[in-house]
Amino acid sequence: MEIVKSSSAGTLDSCDIQIRIETNEIGTNEIYLKSVVEMQFGDQIKSLISGVLDKHNLKGVTVNAVDRGALDCTIKARVESAVMRALGREILEDWSVIHHDK
Amino acid sequence: MNRIHGKMIKPYKGPFDGVGKVTSSLREAIQRADLKDGMTISFHHHFREGDYIINTVMDQIAELGIKNLTIIPSSLGKVHEPLIGHIESGVVREIHTSGLRGKLAEFVSDGKLGTPLIIRSHGGRARAIEAGEVKIDVAFLAAPRSDKMGNASGNGKYTQCGSLGYAIVDAKYADTVILITDDLCDYPNIKPSITQDLVDSVVVLDSIGDPNGIASGATRFTKNPKELKIAEYAANTIMSLPLYKTGFSFQTGSGGSSLAVTRYLKENMKLNDIKASFALGGITQPMVELLEEGFVGCLYDVQSFDLTSTASIAKNENHIEISASQYANPSNKGCMASMLDFVILSALEIDTDFNVNVMTGSDGVIMGASGGHCDTAASAKVTIVVAPLYRGRLATVVEKVTSVITPGNTVDIFVTERGIAVNPRRKDLLEILEKTTLPLVTMDDLLEKVDRLVGKPVPIEFEERIVAKIEYRDGSIIDTIRQRKNTL
Numbered sequence: 001m002e003i004v005k006s007s008s009a010g011t012l013d014s015c016d017i018q019i020r021i022e023t024n025e026i027g028t029n030e031i032y033l034k035s036v037v038e039m040q041f042g043d044q045i046k047s048l049i050s051g052v053l054d055k056h057n058l059k060g061v062t063v064n065a066v067d068r069g070a071l072d073c074t075i076k077a078r079v080e081s082a083v084m085r086a087l088g089r090e091i092l093e094d095w096s097v098i099h100h101d102k
Numbered sequence: 103m104n105r106i107h108g109k110m111i112k113p114y115k116g117p118f119d120g121v122g123k124v125t126s127s128l129r130e131a132i133q134r135a136d137l138k139d140g141m142t143i144s145f146h147h148h149f150r151e152g153d154y155i156i157n158t159v160m161d162q163i164a165e166l167g168i169k170n171l172t173i174i175p176s177s178l179g180k181v182h183e184p185l186i187g188h189i190e191s192g193v194v195r196e197i198h199t200s201g202l203r204g205k206l207a208e209f210v211s212d213g214k215l216g217t218p219l220i221i222r223s224h225g226g227r228a229r230a231i232e233a234g235e236v237k238i239d240v241a242f243l244a245a246p247r248s249d250k251m252g253n254a255s256g257n258g259k260y261t262q263c264g265s266l267g268y269a270i271v272d273a274k275y276a277d278t279v280i281l282i283t284d285d286l287c288d289y290p291n292i293k294p295s296i297t298q299d300l301v302d303s304v305v306v307l308d309s310i311g312d313p314n315g316i317a318s319g320a321t322r323f324t325k326n327p328k329e330l331k332i333a334e335y336a337a338n339t340i341m342s343l344p345l346y347k348t349g350f351s352f353q354t355g356s357g358g359s360s361l362a363v364t365r366y367l368k369e370n371m372k373l374n375d376i377k378a379s380f381a382l383g384g385i386t387q388p389m390v391e392l393l394e395e396g397f398v399g400c401l402y403d404v405q406s407f408d409l410t411s412t413a414s415i416a417k418n419e420n421h422i423e424i425s426a427s428q429y430a431n432p433s434n435k436g437c438m439a440s441m442l443d444f445v446i447l448s449a450l451e452i453d454t455d456f457n458v459n460v461m462t463g464s465d466g467v468i469m470g471a472s473g474g475h476c477d478t479a480a481s482a483k484v485t486i487v488v489a490p491l492y493r494g495r496l497a498t499v500v501e502k503v504t505s506v507i508t509p510g511n512t513v514d515i516f517v518t519e520r521g522i523a524v525n526p527r528r529k530d531l532l533e534i535l536e537k538t539t540l541p542l543v544t545m546d547d548l549l550e551k552v553d554r555l556v557g558k559p560v561p562i563e564f565e566e567r568i569v570a571k572i573e574y575r576d577g578s579i580i581d582t583i584r585q586r587k588n589t590l
Contacts (some may be wrong), residue, residue: 003586012493014261015494015495036494037464037494037495037496037559039465039560039562040464040465040496040559040560040562041495041559042496042559042560043560044557044560045556068494069493069494069495069496070494070495071495071555073555
């Protein structure tokens with residue numbers, strides 16, 4: 001899939017995560033994470049974000065994430081929103097049914 | 103040097119020795135106290151984050167070239183970050199405290215203090231001082247008001263801290279007591295917390311503390327639904343137990359949930375015409391309201407947290423100042439804590455054996471205070487710990503706490519927003535609570551729930567080096583904190 005614009009989702013509130021997505025020139029995905037729980041959960045959060053990107057077949061995307069202790073469900077939702085916005089598909093009809101995994 | 107009962111004595115120099123106690127400067131007072139390399143000095147923490155004294159005194163001591171001191175403040179806050187410089191330059195060698203926070207705490211957690219930090223509870227500190235395990239050579243005690251002889255009290259023209267409970271022990275047991283104030287009043291200052299017979303010098307400074315950092319204004323009630331849920335469960339737990347009847351006694355912490363417990367209790371006390379005999383501890387506005395509305399007979403106050411309580415201790419006869427020893431020293435002839443029915447305490451972490459950590463963050467960095475946690479937990483008939491199941495992404499319920507401040511055999515009930523766990527040791531409480539509609543769970547249930555929600559964290563790694571020793575209230579070492587490994 002192709003990104004049509006840079007996008008963001010989420011806030012810097014406690015228990016939330018802010019995601020910014022933009023294209024890069026290297027062709028692979030890069031994830032930069034700052035987190036209050038980096039030592040304990042840094043790798044898990046990165047792999048979660050990367051999983052969402054893969055699901056949408058995104059390549060050459062840079063994600064800047066600032067995490068304030070969000071749970072996995074929140075992180076996934078914020079990344080999904082940012083991806084949808086980056087793809088220009090905010091008002092997609094099947095938006096609510098596409099990405100419910102177990 | 104001549105000592106009687108461990109205390110330095112001065113030969114008789116006539117009836118008026120000591121009349122000229124007011125010294126022209128802090129420097130002169132320090133010199134007069136004959137402070138030397140390697141001595142032990144103390145401070146109190148009644149000014150909390152508004153304290154100017156520790157930094158001012160340490161700067162002056164550094165200027166005088168005195169080194170290798172042991173400092174034993176009753177606690178330290180973020181505001182004491184400049185101590186880092188004094189450690190690096192060799193002025194401070196050893197620190198004993200209840201709490202440690204901010205940059206200074208990170209500095210110590212990184213192993214940069216030469217000798218391990220000693221962490222004591224409030225009762226344990228009073229015990230160690232009275233037992234002579236630590237000998238204070240010079241106590242630097244700030245007081246919002248004092249007269250020229252050192253009759254000192256907690257409410258002055260510029261600053262108000264109410265109770266001076268932690269300072270009283272130091273005043274009684276230090277060889278030399280330097281009283282520091284910014285409000286020198288006419289003699290005599292009546293109803294002093296510290297009396298003139300204990301004070302060597304009086305120093306007047308322009309400013310001793312920032313009123314905004316010393317006591318918060320109005321205590322805001324939490325609106326956080328999680329905290330309210332926890333408070334409601336905790337209050338309902340108390341109300342279900344037979345100890346809850348007229349004449350009961352209690353202490354609550356100053357966290358959001360703890361404060362809200364008082365509010366729920368009050369509604370029920372009003373409804374059922376139940377009155378408490380006394381409330382203890384760090385005193386806050388909700389307790390003062392209980393006193394003024396007649397729901398509690400008296401307040402015993404070792405530390406006044408907000409302006410409502412600093413004002414109350416000055417005007418309400420039944421709002422009584424007590425020393426840290428009277429509060430929680432396990433080795434005197436009976437501390438007030440030993441008369442508690444209920445205590446409600448908070449936790450950073452609690453494990454499946456009910457051990458509680460209030461000192462070390464889940465990242466291994468020191469960030470809290472021991473306070474009266476283990477003292478009151480051991481003493482009260484029913485000890486209730488309240489905390490959310492997780493904060494941010496960090497679990498409160500864990501398999502093993504990062505460090506133990508309060509041992510699990512002194513904790514009876516743990517209340518979260520997801521249920522109430524009763525320590526299996528307290529079958530009597532469990533039997534009563536099982537007959538109620540309260541949501542009882544086990545610690546294992548809670549651990550499983552929280553693991554599912556936040557996931558399994560990568561375990562924190564530590565170096566071999568011990569950076570802090572945690573003393574239990576009786577002086578035994580209950581745990582140690584190791585230097586954190588920086589894995590990022």
